[in-house]
Amino acid sequence: MKVIDTNHDRWHEVTADDSLVAVPAAEPWSLLTITQWQAVRASWPADVPVGLIVPNDVDIETVVADLPRLRLVALCFPKWVDGRAYSQARLLRMRYRFPGEIRATGEVLVDMLPLMVRTGFDAALLRADQTLANARRALGFFAEGHYQGDVSETRPRFARPAAA
């Protein structure tokens, strides 16, 4: 799990108003909204690294066709207790085999990290008041694992060898 340091993050959002901007020139490491992406998808070269911001009320199935073009999917926690993005992440990894980065954005607390690791996130942009030290602590429990299968251990405990 990578904690994003905004000072050293090559990804950048494109803040222009969707409706006024003509198709922008291809710029690597752009993090686009779905509207922006749909506008440039046909014209940008396939090898330009692009990230997509997917709100948590969007059916993840609607972006599946784009996954081969995407290096990063940013999922959103508008409130930290809104758990929809966990399902989106899990589906991206386990059903659609997305190999790129899945980044948690929005209200991200260190106490969510253990759930994120297990549902397929590999990067998190923490809320400003969260500390790296606490993030490490939060990830330090349950070293012997969990009952269910998840993204890091895809079989449930009972289906793994030598389950006890």
Next chain:
Amino acid sequence: MYRYTEFDRQFVHQRAAQFRDQLQRHFAGQLPDDDFRALRLQNGWYVQRHAPMLRVAVPYGELSSKQLRALGRIAREFDAREGGPYQDQRGGYGHFTTRQNCQYNWIALADAADVMDILADADMHGIQTSGNCIRNITSDCFAGVAADEIVDPRPYCEILRQWSTLHPEFAFLPRKFKIAVSGTLEDRAATAWHDIGLVLKKNEAGEIGFEVRVGGGMGRTPIIGTVVRDFLPWKEILVFIEAIVRVYNRYGRRDNSYKARIKILVKAEGQKFIDAVEAEFANIREHDVDGGAHLLTDAELARVSAHFELVPEGVTPSTGEPLDLFADAAARGPAYRRWLERNVHPHRIPGYRAVTLSLKRAGLAPGDATADQMDAAAALADRFSLGELRVSHDQNLVLPWIRESELAALWEAARAVGFATPNIGYLTDMIACPGGDLCALANARSLPIAAAINERFDDLDELHDIGDIDLHISGCINSCGHHHSGHIGILGVDKDGKEWYQVSLGGMDGSALSGGAAPGKVIGPSFAADEVPDVIEAVIDAYRGQRSAAAERFIDTVKRVGLEPFKAAANAVRRATAVHS
């Protein structure tokens, strides 16, 4: 009962350590109230009207005597602890709930981590006893011993407990999510009233499967669950439930907490919801990495079953003629006879009975037990029931392994410690939530109403004449006291800052005695608190006047004659509302 593996044991200790870390960060100012709330809730810690409340999970209602002593120790040492912030309160007790859990009302948050360590040492925890997550799995309190049992639900309950425990995707659902499992002809787990209700059954080939209902629930909008599968092969249960909960997590409403339960989604979407679940179920198995690995196996069922000792060592079925329990009843007096009739239940093993220890007695709130009483119940369990107890949905304790030959000795011992009130199934065996005395959500108090009714109906002969009846009392529309499913339901409401009580009739929990599951109907404007005992008495008198024979039960009379005679009787005793309304 289920015995923890080393993995289970270190897991609850890890959870206690994680909670201690969160609590310390909270006290150090690094975890503000708003962030800490959801974390403490998922460990069972509410903050109530006056103090924190701890809800301890009793998975599917199974308790060992050792665990009950640990619960008693927590009541004694931590509930309204001397020197603590709540030392002036009447503490030192636990409250057993309709979801088979145990709650405390006066433990200081500063002691919370120590309490969780004590629980972990007794193979217990408060994981997911609150919060918008999958809650404690409930079941029939007679699971594994019921004479009418088709399939013992306990291993399936434990498998579901493990699956739901810290499921990473489903910790922050739109709203709470409750699952109940039954394996008998008679539904004693109110399965139809749950977000998911599972009933184990066998098909013609003798194979085991689940009838699956989704979208039952009480609250503001009482709804009976919809059957989405008549017979789901048992090996598919985890995947199927995963599909249901995923569809709910994605599409359940989050804009309005009153409309956020899965019942609203099921009602709004109907067949579309069922189609979505079936599609998700197929997708998991056909497309997901290791999707098929989540199907249960014979080996896993055998492994979990082996940890139960489904029939404990020391149980020896009788081979002789069935004992006539009532043979020596005359010599022991009418109280013993009544106790045999009310508190002693059939058992699947010849020579054994299950016995209810009544937690419904004058002077104590329904479901409450003091530290000493918990110790006393644990001692009874050790002496008579192989150290095992159950918490019932009706807020009593049950001893599941009683030899028929020891019933009289048990009765004497239970009577000596106040557990032998022979009122199981009677009017005074009521369900009640803690209400406005303790709960921050309540609009009105439940406990004084329960006490007043208890006082009014203190004659056992009269209770016997009234017969089987479910009285359920909730202090607010959240329905923790299940007023919707009571033959008589009482709901506390707030009007202009005063407590009023709505009375409904004809609700049913889903048992055969009731004839299915259905919400009750309100019989008119609310009553003032001091009118409620009169109203209940008027309703009971109306029943006695209307019943076709002494054997016709209250619920059957209500169904046959309708609400009108009861409305008229209740209205006749109105005083305050006649002026106010």
